[in-house]
Amino acid sequence: MQAFRFALDPSPAQERALQSYAGAARFAWNWGLAKCQEAFRNLDRALHDYVKSRKGERKGRRLGFPKFKKRGRSRDSFRLYGAAIRCGRATVTLPLLGTIRTHEQVLKLSRKIEDGAARILSATVSRTAQRWFVSFAVEVERYGPERHARPGAAIGVDLGIKTLLTGVDDQGRVFEVAGPRPLRAGLRRLRRASRAHSRRRLGSAGRRKGAARLARIHARVASVRADALHKATTALAARYERVVVEDLNVTGMLANRRLARAMSDQGFGAARRMLGYKTAREGGTLVVADRWYPSSKKCSGCGSVKAKLTLAERIYQCDACGLVTGRDVNAARNLLSLAASGADRVNACGAAVRPGLAAGRAALKQEPGTANADQTGTAAIEAVAA
Secondary structure, three states: OEEEEEEEOOOHHHHHHHHHHHHHHHHHHHHHHHHOOOOOHHHHHHHHHHHHHHHOOOOOOOOOOOOOOOOOOOOOEEEEOOOOOEEOOOEEEEOOOEEEEEOOOOHHHHHHHHOOOEEEEEEEEEEEOOEEEEEEEEEEOOOOOOOOOOOOOEEEEEEOOOOOEEEEEOOOOEEEEOOOOHHHHOHHHHHHHHHHHHOOOOOOHHHHHHHHHHHHHHHHHHHHHHHHHHHHHHHHHHHOOEEEEEOOOHHHHOOOOOOHHHHHHHOHHHHHHHHHHHHHHOOOEEEEEOOOOOOOOEOOOOOOEOOOOOOOOOEEEOOOOOOEEEHHHHHHHHHHHHHHOOOOOOEOOOOOOOOOOOOOOOOOOOOOOOOOOOOOEEOOHHHHHO
């Protein structure tokens, strides 16, 4: 399964139709939640996730009961099914909405469909900061490489606050990728726009314009962050067969109010997720060290472990052997040696790895690529529902 997302360029009439469909989807959600008599797909999935979360069968934070969606407070989105979904050179065709232009070409997806290597299952239309997007859920026939382009190449990667990625490879080379920190760069504009918005009268046109300006700033911050993460993780997955990272407790780290903004600005969770599917796609593997592995406190030279190491100490100084090196570089070397020691468990889905101890759960190794698609084009709604 793969998603293809494109920005739409609708006409004024088409934009009004998109807003109408989003409002209808919001009304259907609220009606179904109030009645609880019909199993709408999204609401049904939300209710199932809520039940699983209550029983402890779902990973992640605890979910609450689905809430009603209010106009202006919820995200405008709706999902479409059916064989009428098409894509051309720079257009997409959606049921009842017709043909809508896109800001970018969709040739990559259309050629896959023409060659019989993909078929569209559904299309989700959503709005982010006054811009409409369409995301196709596509079943793609992909043949992953039997081996990585550089077999045996490995790198240990440490995620940091000041530096997005610090890596040390099997050749001893040190790589540093300085994150753009877009939230920090746009914080001044964001504060000014937020104050201007709060001064506007409720329900006024000026307040709507202020909200739109805030949304555009937030959307740009998210886009810059995602662009930097995609470029860094793609380069790592293409260059190294084995990538070693830590299993960071991002949720727990965000509880530190002094570091929460900086951590969120780097996108630790997104980096880990991207490395997971990109290494599998390139024929490599992602090795995830247990979150209790002392990569920062352990000396990469002699192996001694410090009892305490504060976040303010950016230079690692070993009291046993006298090694002096950067904190992130030391952690990356320890992660690299963990993979080379053979005591780790290699996986592509993020299971725990604890040297010398049994892992808490068995990992299901993900092979590169996905299941072959025996059909192409656009899937019928009956097949999707089945």
